[in-house]
Amino acid sequence: xxxxxxxNNLGAAYRTLAEVEGKAKNCKSAIAAFQEALKxxxxxxxxxxxxxxxNNLGNAYCTLAEVEGKEENCRRAIAAYQEALKxxxxxxxxxxxxxxxNNLGNAYQRLAEVEGKEENCKRAIEAYQEALKxxxxxxxxxxxxxxxNNLGTAYWTLAEIEAxxENCKRAIAAYxxxxxxxxxxxxxxLHQLVRxxxxxxxxxxxxxxxxxxxxx
Numbered sequence: 001x002x003x004x005x006x007x008n009n010l011g012a013a014y015r016t017l018a019e020v021e022g023k024a025k026n027c028k029s030a031i032a033a034f035q036e037a038l039k040x041x042x043x044x045x046x047x048x049x050x051x052x053x054x055n056n057l058g059n060a061y062c063t064l065a066e067v068e069g070k071e072e073n074c075r076r077a078i079a080a081y082q083e084a085l086k087x088x089x090x091x092x093x094x095x096x097x098x099x100x101x102n103n104l105g106n107a108y109q110r111l112a113e114v115e116g117k118e119e120n121c122k123r124a125i126e127a128y129q130e131a132l133k134x135x136x137x138x139x140x141x142x143x144x145x146x147x148x149n150n151l152g153t154a155y156w157t158l159a160e161i162e163a164x165x166e167n168c169k170r171a172i173a174a175y176x177x178x179x180x181x182x183x184x185x186x187x188x189x190l191h192q193l194v195r196x197x198x199x200x201x202x203x204x205x206x207x208x209x210x211x212x213x214x215x216x
Contacts (some may be wrong), residue, residue, distance in 0.1 A: 003037075003040055004041040005037075007037035008033070008052065015027065027061075030060040031061065032062060049148065051087035057080040058079075061076040070114050074108075078111070085104070088105055093138070101128070102131040105131065108120045112157060135147050143183060152171045152175040172205070175201065189196075206208050
């Protein structure tokens with residue numbers, strides 16, 4: 001149990017280090033540590049720990065996908081999140097369920113950048129909507145706003161290939177919901193991020209030249 005816990009912590013440290021240096025190398029070290037942890041943290045013996053480490057493994061693969069093997073590593077991230085969700089159910093662990101569904105949406109959205117744009121955008125939207133069943137405005141406002149921003153971006157991407165008017169409206173609504181939490185006074189940086197997404201989306205919806213890509 002202590003071995004599994006320490007390997008999980010080691011993986012988390014490597015992934016944090018990857019955010020500031022050696023992204024590919026440290027992500028791979030994180031992945032190796034999480035895989036070691038999973039030799040002990042099995043679904044049947046330690047289900048909660050298994051779910052946590054699978055979620056962490058998915059995060060490491062998602063980060064690695066930013067710098068190499070986007071398709072392959074997104075697929076591995078999706079598989080890890082789906083494993084985590086076998087334990088992190090909505091009824092038993094609602095907060096963890098919401099977190100992992102949001103992460104799953106991010107992985108599908110990143111995969112949509114390289115293949116199956118329509119299909120993977122719709123899967124991302126479905127995952128974000130699942131996350132929002134838990135990440136409500138009244139209970140978890142920060143997480144709610146984060147997922148609404150992600151949902152807006154997914155609808156925007158989908159609007160590029162189908163039902164532009166309808167999906168633009170959905171994207172606008174999602175960004176506006178995020179801004180109810182990310183106010184300029186309380187969260188100036190997050191407010192500016194979502195406001196920028198919304199402004200660029202409006203230019204896109206009006207048929208003007210693309211002014212920028214959405215940020216998550």
